Structure formats: structure tokens, C-alpha cells
Amino acid sequence: MTLPARCVQFLKLHREHQRDRDTAGTAWRHSGHVFITVQGGPIDAINLNRTFTTFLRNGGLRLVRFHHLRHPTATLLLEQGAELVAxxxxxAHAHTGVTATVYAHVRLRLQRDATDALSTTLDHDPTDDDPPLAGATVH
Known part of the structure; x- marks a missing residue:
């Protein structure tokens, strides 16, 4: 899996700043993970969800499952024109049909936006001083 360079930089920085190995002493075990327990092991999914829920509550945000963070990422990618297969x-969807179904509302909104942009271009009054948004003059 690939990550944006900025994410990789932040993850490397986070890993470098882990101070838990100093406080864990002989209990430290290197797991190779970036997000770890105080002893260096991988974070249990239940504890991750509990901590995530606490962050949401403390921030006054709507409670969602950690897994739901995938949705805004996919939405942003669609809005930027990323291919459905990517x-x-x-x-990690099995088929593009799954992705297309889950994000159909985003695709419909993008189609409406494209249609609205086309409509604006076609509705341009040629007597206006402003040039059309797109296209060429037909003689």
C-alpha cells in the first residue's frame, strides 16, 4: 500500500519520538509497529476504539467507528478524480462494484456538478461582454 509522502513523514516523526521504550525498561518488546502500547507491543483494537471514542467525545464530535475514517478518504479521492479501481x-474492496455502490452518492453529486458546469457554459449569452467559460467561437 502506498501513502502520501506527508503521511509517511508524520509517521516516521511519530516513531522517532516514541519515549515508551525508556519508561518500559526491561518490559519493552520491539514489535515494529508505529502506534504501540507502553511496552512496545501492538495496540489492541478494543483499546484503539476506546481511545478514539474518548477523543471524539472530548472534541465534541459525532461518535463514529474508527473504520468509518475510510469514507472521507475515498470521498476526497473521488472528488479529485481518482479512478474507481485505484x-x-x-x-481493499473485493470488486469495484462494491466501491461504486458505497460511494454512488458522491459519484452522483460529481455528475450533477459536471452537468451544472456544462449548463452554465451552454447558457452563456453571446451578447455579454464576458467571454464564455469554455469553448470556442463558431463562425
């Missing part, structure tokens, strides 16, 4: 791979 998003399917990133989300």
Missing part, C-alpha cells in the same frame, strides 16, 4: 484497491 480507490477499490486502497480500500
Amino acid at each position: 480507490i477499490k484497491e486502497l480500500l
Whole structure:
């Protein structure tokens, strides 16, 4: 899996700043993970969800499952014009049909936006001083 360079930089920085190995002493065990327990082991999914829920509550945010963070990522990728097959791979969906179904509302909104932009271009009054948004003059 690939990550944006900025994410990789932040993850490396986070790993470098882990101070838990100093406080864990002989209990420290290197797991190779970036996000770890105080003894260096991988974080249990239940504890991750509990901590995530606490962050949401403290921030006054709507409670969602950690897994739901995938949705805004896929939505942003679709809005930036990423191919459905690439998003399917990133989300580890079995088929593009799954991705297309889950994000159909985003695709419909993008289609409406494209249609509205086309409508604006076609509705341009040629007597206006402003040039059309797109296209060429037909003689």
C-alpha cells in the first residue's frame, strides 16, 4: 500500500519520538509497529476504539467507528478524480462494484456538478461582454 509522502513523514516523526521504550525498561518488546502500547507491543483494537471514542467525545464530535475514517478518504479521492479501481484497491474492496455502490452518492453529486458546469457554459449569452467559460467561437 502506498501513502502520501506527508503521511509517511508524520509517521516516521511519530516513531522517532516514541519515549515508551525508556519508561518500559526491561518490559519493552520491539514489535515494529508505529502506534504501540507502553511496552512496545501492538495496540489492541478494543483499546484503539476506546481511545478514539474518548477523543471524539472530548472534541465534541459525532461518535463514529474508527473504520468509518475510510469514507472521507475515498470521498476526497473521488472528488479529485481518482479512478474507481485505484480507490477499490486502497480500500481493499473485493470488486469495484462494491466501491461504486458505497460511494454512488458522491459519484452522483460529481455528475450533477459536471452537468451544472456544462449548463452554465451552454447558457452563456453571446451578447455579454464576458467571454464564455469554455469553448470556442463558431463562425
